Amino acid sequence: xxxxxxxxxxxxxxxxxxxxxxxxxxxxxxxxxxxxxxxxxxxxxxxxxxxxxxxxxxxxxxxxxxxxxxxxxxxxxxxxxxxxxxxxxxxxxxxxxxxxxxxxxxxxxxxxxxxxxxxxxxxxxxxxxxxxxxxxxxxxxxxxxxxxxxxxxxxxxxxxxxxxxxxxxxxxxxxxxxxxxxxxxxxxxxxxxxxxxxxxxxxxxxxxxxxxxxxxxxxxxxxxxxxxxxxxxxxxxxxxxxxxxxxxxxxxxxxxxxxxxxxxxxxxxxxxxxxxxxxxxxxxxxxxxxxxxxxxxxxxxxxxxxxxxxxxxxxxxxxxxxxxxxxxxx
Amino acid sequence: xxxxxxxxxxxxxxxxxxxxxxxxxxxxxxxxxxxxxxxxxxxxxxxxxxxxxxxxxxxxxxxxxxxxxxxxxxxxxxxxxxxxxxxxxxxxxxxxxxxxxxxxxxxxxxxxxxxxxxxxxxxxxxxxxxxxxxxxxxxxxxxxxxxxxxxxxxxxxxxxxxxxxxxxxxxxxxxxxxxxxxxxxxxxxxxxxxxxxxxxxxxxxxxxxxxxxxxxxxxxxxxxxxxxxxxxxxxxxxxxxxxxxxxxxxxxxxxxxxxxxxxxxxxxxxxxxxxxxxxxxxxxxxxxxxxxxxxxxxxxxxxxxxxxxxxxxxxxxxxxxxxxxxxxxxxxxxxxxxxxxxxxxxxxxxxxxxxxxxxxxxxxxxxxxxxxxxxxxxxxxxxxxxxxxxxxxxxxxxxxxxxxxxxxxxxxxxxxxxxxxxxxxxxxxxxxxxxxxxxxxxxxxxxxxxxxxxxxxxxxxxxxxxxxxxxxxxxxxxxxxxxxxxxxxxxxxxxxxxxxxxxxxxxxxxxxxxxxxxxxxxxxxxxxxxxxxxxxxxxxxxxxxxxxxxxxxxxxxxxxxxxxxxxxxxxxxxxxxxxxxxxxxxxxxxxxxxxxxxxxxxx
Numbered sequence: 011x012x013x014x015x016x017x018x019x020x021x022x023x024x025x026x027x028x029x030x031x032x033x034x035x036x037x038x039x040x041x042x043x044x045x046x047x048x049x050x051x052x053x054x055x056x057x058x059x060x061x062x063x064x065x066x067x068x069x070x071x072x073x074x075x076x077x078x079x080x081x082x083x084x085x086x087x088x089x090x091x092x093x094x095x096x097x098x099x100x101x102x103x104x105x106x107x108x109x110x111x112x113x114x115x116x117x118x119x120x121x122x123x124x125x126x127x128x129x130x131x132x133x134x135x136x137x138x139x140x141x142x143x144x145x146x147x148x149x150x151x152x153x154x155x156x157x158x159x160x161x162x163x164x165x166x167x168x169x170x171x172x173x174x175x176x177x178x179x180x181x182x183x184x185x186x187x188x189x190x191x192x193x194x195x196x197x198x199x200x201x202x203x204x205x206x207x208x209x210x211x212x213x214x215x216x217x218x219x220x221x222x223x224x225x226x227x228x229x230x231x232x233x234x235x236x237x238x239x240x241x242x243x244x245x246x247x248x249x250x251x252x253x254x255x256x257x258x259x260x261x262x263x264x265x266x267x268x269x270x271x272x273x274x275x276x277x278x279x280x281x282x283x284x285x286x287x288x289x290x291x292x293x294x295x296x297x298x299x300x301x302x303x304x305x306x307x308x309x310x311x312x313x314x315x316x317x318x319x320x321x322x323x324x325x326x327x328x329x330x331x332x333x334x335x336x337x338x339x340x
Numbered sequence: 341x342x343x344x345x346x347x348x349x350x351x352x353x354x355x356x357x358x359x360x361x362x363x364x365x366x367x368x369x370x371x372x373x374x375x376x377x378x379x380x381x382x383x384x385x386x387x388x389x390x391x392x393x394x395x396x397x398x399x400x401x402x403x404x405x406x407x408x409x410x411x412x413x414x415x416x417x418x419x420x421x422x423x424x425x426x427x428x429x430x431x432x433x434x435x436x437x438x439x440x441x442x443x444x445x446x447x448x449x450x451x452x453x454x455x456x457x458x459x460x461x462x463x464x465x466x467x468x469x470x471x472x473x474x475x476x477x478x479x480x481x482x483x484x485x486x487x488x489x490x491x492x493x494x495x496x497x498x499x500x501x502x503x504x505x506x507x508x509x510x511x512x513x514x515x516x517x518x519x520x521x522x523x524x525x526x527x528x529x530x531x532x533x534x535x536x537x538x539x540x541x542x543x544x545x546x547x548x549x550x551x552x553x554x555x556x557x558x559x560x561x562x563x564x565x566x567x568x569x570x571x572x573x574x575x576x577x578x579x580x581x582x583x584x585x586x587x588x589x590x591x592x593x594x595x596x597x598x599x600x601x602x603x604x605x606x607x608x609x610x611x612x613x614x615x616x617x618x619x620x621x622x623x624x625x626x627x628x629x630x631x632x633x634x635x636x637x638x639x640x641x642x643x644x645x646x647x648x649x650x651x652x653x654x655x656x657x658x659x660x661x662x663x664x665x666x667x668x669x670x671x672x673x674x675x676x677x678x679x680x681x682x683x684x685x686x687x688x689x690x691x692x693x694x695x696x697x698x699x700x701x702x703x704x705x706x707x708x709x710x711x712x713x714x715x716x717x718x719x720x721x722x723x724x725x726x727x728x729x730x731x732x733x734x735x736x737x738x739x740x741x742x743x744x745x746x747x748x749x750x751x752x753x754x755x756x757x758x759x760x761x762x763x764x765x766x767x768x769x770x771x772x773x774x775x776x777x778x779x780x781x782x783x784x785x786x787x788x789x790x791x792x793x794x795x796x797x798x799x800x801x802x803x804x805x806x807x808x809x810x811x812x813x814x815x816x817x818x819x820x821x822x823x824x825x826x827x828x829x830x831x832x833x834x835x836x837x838x839x840x841x842x843x844x845x846x847x848x849x850x851x852x853x854x855x856x857x858x859x860x861x862x863x864x865x866x867x868x869x870x871x872x873x874x875x876x877x878x879x880x881x882x883x884x885x886x887x888x889x890x891x892x893x894x895x896x897x898x899x900x901x902x903x904x905x906x907x908x909x910x911x912x913x914x915x916x917x918x919x920x921x922x923x924x925x926x927x928x929x930x931x932x933x934x935x936x937x938x939x940x941x942x943x
Binding site: 040059094102166180181 | 583824
C-alpha cells in the first residue's frame with residue numbers, strides 16, 4: 011500500500027511542477043505590480059514592490075524559489091493588499107471554511123445517499139417521482155436565490171417572528187476558529203456555530219442535495235438490477251437489509267468517487283456562501299485577492315489548491331483499493 | 341418495516357438537531373462582550389473593511405473610517421459644516437506668514453497618546469512637535485510604498501530632496517535628518533515652510549494620512565506593517581480588537597483631550613430643526629464603544645438596519661424604492677413612522693468621459709477638434725444615463741466642479757454650455773468641424789473598464805452618438821489596462837470618474853493643469869498656457885470671491901474647449917435609526933463618530 015501511495019506521489023510530482031509553471035506564467039502575462047498599483051503609479055513605488063517580491067529576478071530563479079517555498083511550506087511573504095503574511099491568511103481562512111464545508115459534506119452525503127436509496131427502491135412509484143421532482147426543482151434554482159431567500163427568511167423574517175437571534179444574517183465569530191473555545195465552552199461554541207454557520211450549511215446542503223440525490227439514485231437503480239439483489243430477494247433477505255447492507259456496500263465505488271471529487275472544495279470553500287455570508291474562509295480570501303490584484307496570495311492559493319486536488323485524486327485511488335478487493339494497487 | 345426504520349431514523353436524527361438549534365439560540369443572542377450599561381454604537385462598513393490602521397499605509401475610505409477614530413490630524417472638517425476645517429490637535433488655526441509660504445502652528449495642550457507598552461510604564465506620553473515632523477516624514481518613507489506621497493509632493497521646502505536622498509539605493513531612512521521646511525520652535529510650536537504658497541496644504545493636514553503617530557510605538561515593531569495592527573494615537577477611541585475582514589472594535593479613550601460638540605450657532609436653521617444642536621457644548625465622545633460590522637453584500641446590511649442592529653445605512657440603489665417614493669424622493673410613511681430619518685448628500689463626484697487632447701482626431705485646441713468635442717457633448721443625453729444607470733440619483737452639471745464647491749455653476753448650468761441632447765446643434769458643430777453628416781469622421785475608440793454596467797453604458801453612448809452619425813468602437817478592458825492606455829496616450833476617448841480629495845475645486849481644476857499630463861492626473865493631456873497660468877494663481881489663493889471668479893473663468897474655459905463630456909455627481913441617501921442621536925452621515929471625512937450618541941430606550 012505504502013509503495014503504491016509513494017508511486018502515485020512520485021508520478022504526480024512532474025504534473026504538479028507543470029501546474030506551478032503554468033500558474034506562474036499565467037500570473038505574469040500582465041505585469042502584476044502594474045495591475046496592483048493602478049492609476050498613476052509612482053516609479054519608485056513600482057520598483058520597490060518588484061524588488062521586494064523578487065519579480066525583478068529571472069523567471070527561472072523565481073520558479074525554483076517558489077517551488078522551494080512550497081516544498082518547505084514557507085508562505086511567509088506578505089499579502090500586498092491585506093499586509094499580512096500569506097501563511098497567516100491561510101491559517102485564519104481554513105477553520106471558517108471547514109466549519110461550513112465539513113458539516114455540509116457529511117449532511118449532504120448522508121441525506122442524498124438515503125434519498126437516493128429510497129427513490130431507487132421505490133422506483134417508478136409516487137415516492138420516487140416526488141423525490142425526483144423535488145431534486146430537479148432544487149437543481150433548477152440558482153444558488154444565489156437560495157442565499158438571498160435564506161438570508162431574508164432564515165435570518166430576518168424568522169428572527170422577527172421568534173423575536174430572537176437564531177441565525178445571523180452574516181458574519182463570523184472568530185472564537186469558533188480556536189480549539190480552546192470549543193473545548194472550554196462547547197455549548198457557547200455550538201450556539202455561535204448555529205448562529206453564524208448553520209444557515210450557510212443548510213443552504214449549501216439544499217443546493218447540493220439535488221445534484222447528489224440524482225446521481226446516487228442512478229447508481230442505486232443500476233445496483234437494483236444486479237443478480238446479487240435478485241439472489242438476496244430469492245433467499246428471503248429483508249428489504250432494509252438489501253438496501254443498507256448489500257446495495258450500499260456494492261455502490262461504494264461511485265459514492266467514494268463522488269465524495270472525493272467534492273473533497274477539495276472542503277478546503278477551497280464555497281466562494282458564494284462565504285462571500286454573501288461574509289465568512290472569512292478560503293474561497294472568499296481567494297476571490298478578494300483576485301479582485302485586489304494581490305499577487306502573492308493568488309499565486310500561493312492556486313498552488314495550494316492544485317496540491318489539494320492532486321492529493322484527493324491519490325486518496326480516491328487508495329480508497330478504491332480499500333473498499334473493493336477487485337481493485338489491485340498496481 | 342422499512343417505514344418504521346425510516347421514521348425512527350428521522351426522529352433520532354432530526355429531533356436532536358432541532359432541539360440543539362433552539363437550545364443554542366438564546367446563547368447566541370447574548371451580546372458579545374460589551375457591558376450592559378455601556379453605550380455601544382454599532383456601525384456598518386461596506387466591503388471587507390480596512391486592511392490596516394496605519395495612517396500612512398491607508399488609502400481607502402474604509403481605512404479612513406477606522407483610522408480616524410484612533411488617530412487625529414492637526415486640522416479637521418467641521419461637523420456642522422464639512423466644507424470648512426477647524427483646529428483639532430492645534431490650539432488655534434495656523435498663522436499664515438509670508439503670504440502663505442510659511443505657516444506657524446501651535447499644538448494643543450494636554451494631548452496624550454493612548455497607552456502602549458512602547459511608552460515608559462506603558463503610559464501614553466504628551467504629543468510634541470517632533471511627532472508632527474516624524475508623522476509627515478513617514479509619508480516619504482519607501483517602506484510604506486509612497487502610497488500617500490502625492491499629498492505632499494512638491495509642497496514642503498526641501499521635502500522632495502529629503503525623500504530622494506533617504507530612499508536612495510543603499511541608504512537607510514534617517515528620520516532625524518533635517519528637512520529645510522520643518523522649523524521647530526519648541527515642543528509646542530513649529531513652522532512649516534512651503535516651496536510656494538499652496539492653500540490646499542491646509543486641507544492635506546486634515547486628511548487622515550497625515551495623522552500624528554508616536555515614533556516609539558511605530559519603532560516598537562520590527563515589521564513596518566505591524567503598527568497598522570497595533571496602533572496608538574491621540575483619538576477619541578482606542579483599539580480593542582482588529583481582525584481584518586472580521587471585526588473592528590474601539591472603546592472610549594478615557595484620556596481624550598477636551599473636544600466639545602459644535603455650539604448651537606454653528607448649526608444652520610435646517611440642522612437645528614433636525615435637532616442636531618441638542619448636544620451643543622457637551623464634551624465628546626458620547627459612546628463607550630463602537631463595533632463595526634463589515635458587509636461585503638448589501639442585503640445583509642439592509643436587513644440588519646431594518647432590524648435596528650446598526651445605526652445607519654447608506655441606501656443601496658436596489659433598495660431605494662423600498663425606502664423612498666421615487667417621484668418625490670420622500671421617505672415612505674412606514675419608515676417615518678418607525679422614527680427612521682434620512683439625509684441626502686451630494687458627493688464631490690466628477691463622472692465624465694475624457695478626450696485625449698494629443699489625439700489627431702478628437703484632440704487639439706484648434707477649431708476642428710474643439711467643435712468635434714462640442715458636437716459629441718451635445719449628442720449625449722446625461723439625464724437618460726442618470727435614469728438608466730443611477731436610478732435618477734445623480735446631479736448633472738456643466739464643467740468639472742461638483743455641487744457644493746466654489747465655482748460650481750448655479751443650478752448646474754454654466755453661462756457657456758454644450759450639454760446635450762441638442763442634436764440639431766450637434767450636427768451643426770459636426771459640420772463646422774469638417775464632418776458634415778459625420779462624413780469623413782473615422783470610427784472613434786472609447787476605452788472603458790469591464791465590470792458594473794459599463795457594457796450597457798457603452799451601448800447607450802453608441803446609440804446617442806449614432807443619432808448624429810458618429811460611430812463609436814467600444815473597447816472594454818480591465819481597469820489596469822485602461823490606466824495603461826490612458827497613461828501612454830493610446831486611449832482616444834476614455835471613461836473615468838474622480839472623487840475630490842478635499843472640498844476645494846482646486847483639486848478638480850488640477851486635473852487639467854498642463855504639467856500634470858499623463859501619466860499624471862491630467863489624463864486628457866489638456867495643455868492650455870492661459871489655463872495653466874490661472875491655475876498657478878488660484879492654487880496659492882485663499883477662499884474668497886476673487887478666487888471663485890477665477891474658478892468660474894477656468895471652468896468656462898474647460899467647457900468651451902471640452903476636453904471631456906460631463907458631468908455627473910451621485911447623491912447618497914442615508915437612513916438613520918431612531919436610537920442613533922446627533923447623526924449626520926457623510927463620506928467626506930470620518931472623524932464624526934465621536935459626536936454620535938445612542939439612546940438605548942429607542943432601540
